[in-house]
Amino acid sequence: MAFEFIPRSLEQRRQQHLLRNPVMVDSSVGAIITVQNRHYLNFSSNDYLGQRQSQQVMQAWVEGIAEYGVGSGSSPLVTGHTKSHQQLEDYLADQLNRDRALLFSSGFAANQAITQALLHKDADVISDKLMHASFIDGAMHSDARFRRFRHNDLDHLDGLLGAKQHDTLVATEGVFSMDGDDGELAKISQRCVEHDAWLMVDDAHGIGVRGKTGLGSIQDSGLSQHQVPIVMGTFGKAIGTAGAFIAGSDDLISYLINFAKHYIYSTAMPPALAHATLVSFQQIADAQQQQKLMSHIARFQRLCNQAKIPVMASNSAIQPVIIGDPQRCTQVSEKLKQLGIWVSPIRYPTVSKHTDRLRITLSASHHDADIDALVDGLALALTPTSQSQ
Known part of the structure; x- marks a missing residue:
């Protein structure tokens, strides 16, 4: 059969827990996205300053x-x-x-x-x-x-x-x-x-x-x-x-x-x-979104340190948490979704093998309470007991 490598390659990705599919977002307002009629705090957008919905x-x-x-x-x-x-x-x-x-x-x-x-x-x-x-x-x-x-x-x-x-x-x-x-x-x-x-x-x-x-x-x-x-x-x-x-x-x-x-x-x-x-x-150039974003970054880093969440040292909006295994990375992401928090798993080959991660992105659109909820959610999702429940 011609091009038989296509189904074979897809099945291999599926077995390795690396298969990708797009997510259809129903709506997006501020830091909230709606997917399949459920609302989530969005921590996977690159809209770092909230400009996408600026009036x-x-x-x-x-x-x-x-x-x-x-x-x-x-x-x-x-x-x-x-x-x-x-x-x-x-x-x-x-x-x-x-x-x-x-x-x-x-x-x-x-x-x-x-x-x-x-x-x-x-x-x-x-x-x-x-x-x-x-x-x-x-x-x-x-x-x-x-x-x-x-x-x-x-x-x-x-x-x-x-x-x-x-x-x-x-x-x-x-x-x-x-x-x-x-x-x-x-x-x-x-x-x-x-x-x-x-x-x-x-x-x-x-x-x-x-x-x-x-x-x-x-x-x-x-x-x-x-x-x-x-x-x-x-x-x-x-x-x-x-x-x-x-x-x-x-x-x-x-x-x-x-x-x-x-x-x-x-x-x-x-x-x-x-x-x-x-x-x-x-x-x-005339607004204060950069300062607001930096405040969220500092708050997130401080709370993660207090909760002993192993976030990488970064002073940017990109705050990675290394998981190291694609299957567990997906499981943690799904647990966060159950808590109303959207953080996409980033797996090989987007990143190197054994560096599969949650790529958390912060935005000026977030509020302090959103950052607090994210850290609380991470603490729950990353514990071994939450993975077995």
């Missing part, structure tokens, strides 16, 4: 639709690039102190564009071991020589850079998506400058929650375009909309416009979306 952002989207319609109707190089797209690109470039920025439909597309357009057969690419799958996939399928350094291990990176012979791109993240820790950006950028290598930072989980006006880890650290030639960020997390951008030099952006297939041959993001995204950034 100002939603109104901006409606205004954009009134002016442009619901879609862009074309690729950016035909007739899909509007004034709203340009205004967003200009804002990003200005706030990041970069020459230019370029919009993409998703972070996955942006990372794939970088690897497809820049990683030629005589190039080297060196990434942190925990770099996002969208970049790893692109690097593996590029013509460049691909190597990885141990997570935030500067000595290992030094050794790999010492063997540099060609154009070299080093890639890391501002805030890592699964562990919630920070990349060693200042130290890595120094190594890259010393070895005449380019540094690319995927700041998908830093945009919005870091930086004076929400422009992420690069704005927060003050690293220049020379120190970090390529910045990638997304809008579908703390900004609350969708899409992504790449920021860098005029030459880099012009090159991507002419050679990045994910930009050239893709319909531009809806102009209404670009308009709403710009309003979201402007609102973040």
Whole structure:
């Protein structure tokens, strides 16, 4: 039978307790989601600042639709690039102190564009071991020589850079998506400058929650375009909309416009979306959501320490609890759902084997009582007795 590997692969995943299926959410209001007519406190959303349901952002989207319609109707190089797209690109470039920025439909597309357009057969690419799958996939399928350094291990990176012979791109993240820790950006950028290598930072989980006006880890650290030639960020997390951008030099952006297939041959993001995204950034710059989120993070860490819950050290919205076994990870997640708390289990191959985890994400939309309920629920769900009942 043709393609018989399909049912075989699915059954293997099922036997390993690793089979994935999407969850249909009936509704979502603030920090509450409704699934199959049951309400849950949602601790699995990347909407870190609650911007997804901001009245100002939603109104901006409606205004954009009134002016442009619901879609862009074309690729950016035909007739899909509007004034709203340009205004967003200009804002990003200005706030990041970069020459230019370029919009993409998703972070996955942006990372794939970088690897497809820049990683030629005589190039080297060196990434942190925990770099996002969208970049790893692109690097593996590029013509460049691909190597990885141990997570935030500067000595290992030094050794790999010492063997540099060609154009070299080093890639890391501002805030890592699964562990919630920070990349060693200042130290890595120094190594890259010393070895005449380019540094690319995927700041998908830093945009919005870091930086004076929400422009992420690069704005927060003050690293220049020379120190970090390529910045990638997304809008579908703390900004609350969708899409992504790449920021860098005029030459880099012009090159991507002419050679990045994910930009050239893709319909531009809806102009209404670009308009709403710009309003979201402007609102973040004037509001206090970052401080509220940091207060929730500190409260959660403190209560977990008091309850002896083994949460990883993280000062970001991402608060992982390592379980280590996919079946038990799913069981703990299900127990939390019985208590009205939604925390998705993250299992291999999304994370390394034996690091299966609850990936808890906090939001400015939560209240102190929500954080307290989460910690109480974790204490119950993680006890051996609760697993056998």
